[in-house]
Amino acid sequence: MKTRLFTPGPVMVPEKVMLKMAEPIIHHRTPEYESLFADVNVKLKKFFMTEGEVFTLASSGTGAMEAAVVNILAKGDKAVAVRGGKFGERWYEICKAYGVETIAIDVEWGRAVTPEQIKKVLDGNPGVKAVFTTQSETSTGVLTDLKAIGEVIKKYDVALVTDAVSGLGAHELLPDKWGIDMVVSGSQKTIMLPPGLGFICVLKDTWSRIERSNLPKYYWDLKKYKKSIEKNQNPFTPPVTLLVGLNESLDIILAEGIENMWARQALVAKAMRAGIKALGLNLFPKDPSNVLTTISIPEGIDGGALVKTLKKNGIFPAGGQDQLKGKIIRIGHIGYLDEYDVFAALSGLEMSLKAIGYSFSSGESLKAAQQVMSE
Ligand SMILES: *Cc1c(COP(=O)(O)O)cnc(C)c1O
Numbered sequence: 001m002k003t004r005l006f007t008p009g010p011v012m013v014p015e016k017v018m019l020k021m022a023e024p025i026i027h028h029r030t031p032e033y034e035s036l037f038a039d040v041n042v043k044l045k046k047f048f049m050t051e052g053e054v055f056t057l058a059s060s061g062t063g064a065m066e067a068a069v070v071n072i073l074a075k076g077d078k079a080v081a082v083r084g085g086k087f088g089e090r091w092y093e094i095c096k097a098y099g100v101e102t103i104a105i106d107v108e109w110g111r112a113v114t115p116e117q118i119k120k121v122l123d124g125n126p127g128v129k130a131v132f133t134t135q136s137e138t139s140t141g142v143l144t145d146l147k148a149i150g151e152v153i154k155k156y157d158v159a160l161v162t163d164a165v166s167g168l169g170a171h172e173l174l175p176d177k178w179g180i181d182m183v184v185s186g187s188q189k190t191i192m193l194p195p196g197l198g199f200i201c202v203l204k205d206t207w208s209r210i211e212r213s214n215l216p217k218y219y220w221d222l223k224k225y226k227k228s229i230e231k232n233q234n235p236f237t238p239p240v241t242l243l244v245g246l247n248e249s250l251d252i253i254l255a256e257g258i259e260n261m262w263a264r265q266a267l268v269a270k271a272m273r274a275g276i277k278a279l280g281l282n283l284f285p286k287d288p289s290n291v292l293t294t295i296s297i298p299e300g301i302d303g304g305a306l307v308k309t310l311k312k313n314g315i316f317p318a319g320g321q322d323q324l325k326g327k328i329i330r331i332g333h334i335g336y337l338d339e340y341d342v343f344a345a346l347s348g349l350e351m352s353l354k355a356i357g358y359s360f361s362s363g364e365s366l367k368a369a370q371q372v373m374s375e
Contacts, residue, residue: 006345007318008138008166008292010188010195011335013245014252017192021245028240034232036247041229043250047191048168048183048201049258050175055225056246057198058239061165061186062090064198067220068161068182069094069132071210077129080105080121082113086139086321087163091132098215103128109324112137112144112287115152122156129209130159130181136167139321141285141294141330143171150178159209165189166291169253170265170334181206187242189291190261190334192249196242265290268333268342271372275346275365279353284328292318292332298358303327305356315348339373 005012026032044054057064069091073079079100081092084107095102103125107113113133122128131153136143146162153160159181164173168183169190175183180203187197202210202222210222224235253261269290273283276295284294297303303326307319310329320328331345346365353360 001314003316004314004341004344004348005316005335006331006333006341007316008189008330008332008334009186011190011192011332012337013192013194014249014336016252017245017248020248021241023244025240026244028234028238033240037234037238037243038232040243040247040250041232043247043254044199046254047250047258048175048185048199049173050183050201050203052175052201052203052206053226053229054199054201055222055229056234056238056243057200057220057225058196058236059198060188060195061163061184061198063220064165064184064186064200065090065163066094067198067200067217067222068184069098069100070215070217070220071213071222072130072159072161072182072206073098073100074129074212074214075099078103078125078127080118080125080128080131082107082118082131082133082144084111084113084140084142085109085134085137087134087137087165088132091134091163095132100215109140110142110285112142113149115145115148118149119152122153122158128156128158130161133160133162135162135164135173136171136289136291138166138291138330140324140328141283141289141292142287143167143289144287146173146180147178150180154179159206166334167289169258169261170291171289172262175201175203179203181209187246190253190265191246192252192336193242193245196239197246262290264338265334267373268337268339269293271339271342271369272331272333272345274372275342275369276349278364278368279350279360284324291334292330294328294330297327297329301353301356301358303329306352309352309355310348313348313352315345315352342369342373
């Protein structure tokens with residue numbers, strides 16, 4: 001049976017990209033590789049919409065998050081981490097692991113942090129050098145307004161760092177304009193690759209902070225990556241296969257156009273939301289992201305059983321984590337998918353709900369989604 005990944009990462013990968021990755025491995029200390037890496041870096045800057053530098057790391061997204069922390073802060077600096085879900089918590093935990101005094105802004109899961117909340121904490125805590133945020137909090141399905149937060153942070157001598165691992169490519173994000181010093185992402189989300197690459201975008205003005213940073217680091221020292229990238233090289237052996245795939249997937253993305261990609265993701269999300277509402281289900285987040293549809297499990301329905309049944313029907317979703325375990329179901333819709341995949345997901349959802357005893361009138365979600373698509 002065909003398995004359809006509807007998780008907010010890993011995602012389905014285009015055949016064209018997989019075929020490219022099946023070619024024989026090339027050595028990385030060769031002109032052939034350097035030419036490929038030069039191409040990839042130009043395309044990455046377009047994808048991140050930046051005049052800054054985008055570094056590719058051999059890690060999952062979390063490695064790139066850790067790289068951000070150890071390169072932006074110095075010993076004795078204070079940091080702020082927004083905790084409104086699992087990934088916001090991760091920023092806090094990484095900062096703590098490096099002994100950074102970290103102030104948490106605890107946000108109710110399902111809601112986004114407000115610029116006012118950030119302003120209040122910065123006013124009350126002099127000495128904060130960086131604020132760590134999450135663009136699309138994948139554990140809850142919430143979108144954060146980084147443009148507005150950037151406006152606030154501009155008035156302080158504070159770096160703004162965001163985890164855009166799932167959100168980049170699904171929502172507008174303009175690092176240079178909005179003043180986001182570091183944007184972190186990963187390969188297994190909208191970039192449509194297998195897991196294994198982390199990305200970190202650094203603005204030109206951010207280098208002075210990196211120069212003064214003295215937190216312990218070796219593999220994640222961005223100064224090494226900067227020196228190498230000038231020669232179209234990596235400081236350590238890069239995952240060549242994934243870089244070959246990346247070159248291909250960036251071609252697909254840039255051919256569609258970033259703005260068109262945002263619009264497609266918005267349409268897919270809108271159709272999904274219309275579909276689940278038509279079944280009498282509710283969205284969990286108040287400020288929903290277009291990366292995934294997070295559904296509150298209705299009273300009397302076993303969330304775990306719903307996830308299991310969906311998987312049996314060939315639709316692979318994600319359940320809830322921690323406090324949301326059994327209370328939500330998350331259907332990711334990024335990566336290699338289109339409008340018709342939405343119908344597959346909704347149809348699978350309807351059949352699975354029916355199988356576990358939730359009653360509604362069949363086909364309503366498909367009707368509502370089609371209505372959105374044809375508008
Ligand atoms: C997927 C994801 C990550 C990265 O997790 P890894 O498993 O380390 O790749 C980080 N933040 C968000 C918001 C994500 O969706």
